[in-house]
Amino acid sequence: MSLPILYSLQNCPYAMRARLGLLLAQQGVMLRAVVMKNKPAAMLAVSPKATVPVLVLDDGTVIDESLDIMIWALHENDPLNLLHSERSDAYPAMLALIEVHDTVFTSALSQYKYAVRYHSDDEIALRNQCADYAMMLESRLSQHAYLMGDKVSLADYAILPLIRQFARVDRQWYLQAPLPHLREWLNKHLQDQRFAKAMAKYPQWLETNEEFLFGQAD
Known part of the structure; x- marks a missing residue:
């Protein structure tokens, strides 16, 4: 099964939010680093709003709101109990x-x-x-x-x-x-150290055609 694809911009706070959520959920994705002045056609094709982050699941589902990415990831796996599941409120x-x-x-x-x-x-x-x-x-x-x-x-x-x-x-x-x-x-x-991991810099996907494994537990 292929991993989800994450289009991300290093210094965008919303992209940071998504990356933090994925790290905290230990949810592996293939990260494609982008810059807004040169947006990949593949990203625009799945999310015409043309902003990051964009998460493409292996079934083709697209999640392109940062909070929704966090919520999806933590509902998949929440090892730190960030949703405080013991309290309904x-x-x-x-x-x-x-x-x-x-x-x-x-x-x-x-x-x-x-x-x-x-x-x-x-x-x-x-x-x-x-x-x-x-x-x-x-x-x-x-x-x-x-x-x-x-x-x-x-x-x-x-x-x-x-x-x-x-x-x-x-x-x-x-x-x-x-x-x-x-x-x-x-x-x-x-x-x-989780914030440091979330802020790691990656080469631009359009320049190198490289995507990077991100989010999985060490």
């Missing part, structure tokens, strides 16, 4: 938290990055919108080590890549902001 609560992140926060973050780059007048207002969400996470993390309690969950890894991006927009502000627990949480994840 945990999974819906994770999805609700991620939904706010994927709508309100990511929209504000996109505008905030643009404002900082072009020195727009609304930079501080946009940063404050992002900070409101960050402070909500800070409040959670002041009570327990992870977003859903004392055990790591899907929510932590789904939210991680965009919080990493937020922390880098205005590094000086972030480091002095009243977010000590969020900074500790982020640093803990970034120093984990």
